[in-house]
Amino acid sequence: MNPSDDNSGERITEAEQAVMEVLWDRPRQTAAEVCEDVCTTRDWSLATVKTLLSRLVQKGALAAEPDGRRFLYTPLIAREAYVGGESRRLVERLFGGRAASLVAHLAESEALSAADLDEIEALLKELRP
Amino acid sequence: MNPSDDNSGERITEAEQAVMEVLWDRPRQTAAEVCEDVCTTRDWSLATVKTLLSRLVQKGALAAEPDGRRFLYTPLIAREAYVGGESRRLVERLFGGRAASLVAHLAESEALSAADLDEIEALLKELRP
DNA sequence: GCTCGATGATTACGCCTGTAGTCATTGCGA
DNA sequence: TCGCAATGACTACAGGCGTAATCATCGAGC
Known part of the structure; x- marks a missing residue:
């Protein structure tokens, strides 16, 4: 925690x-x-x-x-914590807790630009060596 | 649109x-x-x-x-539209409209499991041949 | 035909939210 | 020292939300 x-x-x-x-x-x-x-x-x-x-x-x-x-x-509460809480809440409410579904949705609804996709890809690489 | x-x-x-x-x-x-x-x-x-x-x-x-x-x-409104609207709203409110930031946040706050990361990775591959 | 039960409409009501005015205090400058 | 301006506390109030009771209606069965 x-x-x-x-x-x-x-x-x-x-x-x-x-x-x-x-x-x-x-x-x-x-x-x-x-x-x-x-x-x-x-x-x-x-x-x-x-x-x-x-x-x-x-x-x-x-x-x-x-x-x-x-x-x-x-x-007294960090922005990180607030943002995390709100994000989790949304994922829970709309995607049954499956965060990957949110990403999928953003991608499919063209809310993600090519640059965004690049950024996410880089992120993934960084997250697991 | x-x-x-x-x-x-x-x-x-x-x-x-x-x-x-x-x-x-x-x-x-x-x-x-x-x-x-x-x-x-x-x-x-x-x-x-x-x-x-x-x-x-x-x-x-x-x-x-x-x-x-x-x-x-x-x-009368599709679930897709509702989910899309809510997602966009959140990204706007919390990440200044940058959807990639949301993904980054989810990843860093460990809201994404290894399975989620796999899924997202597969998604990215699929999204751009 | 008349009553009864199902059903949508209307009304209720307390809490939260957004927005703001007013009141009481108190430190500072004259 | 005394009054003023700044400041937080309290109060207000309309609209939205969650939850529900009650009312009016209307079709089905006796």
């Missing part, structure tokens, strides 16, 4: 993910800083960001480190 | 998907028949299944063909 596989219960929603992304990109930011980044792209108000930050702290996805009278927010 | 890419707006939720699955498996079933299948696995009441069927018809995901005083339900 991986550490940082803290997939403990609480789901992270799409809006929440947007907030996580900016903190994964650079941890220890204030609410205002996070907003500066995400409020432009998603057209949110600062209040919205604060709510999402609170919910994420409540869910144990973020740590809030006091810094004077405000907080610096830092992810 | 594929036909049956009727990804027209309306999202299908997880509960709804369970209903779709049994109709993808065998189309033209009544509410009672669908329930017979899904009510055991998900522990639902017939009423719940009927609600989900109604919502799916409303969303344009199912056709309701009158059969006497009841309906036979049939998927």
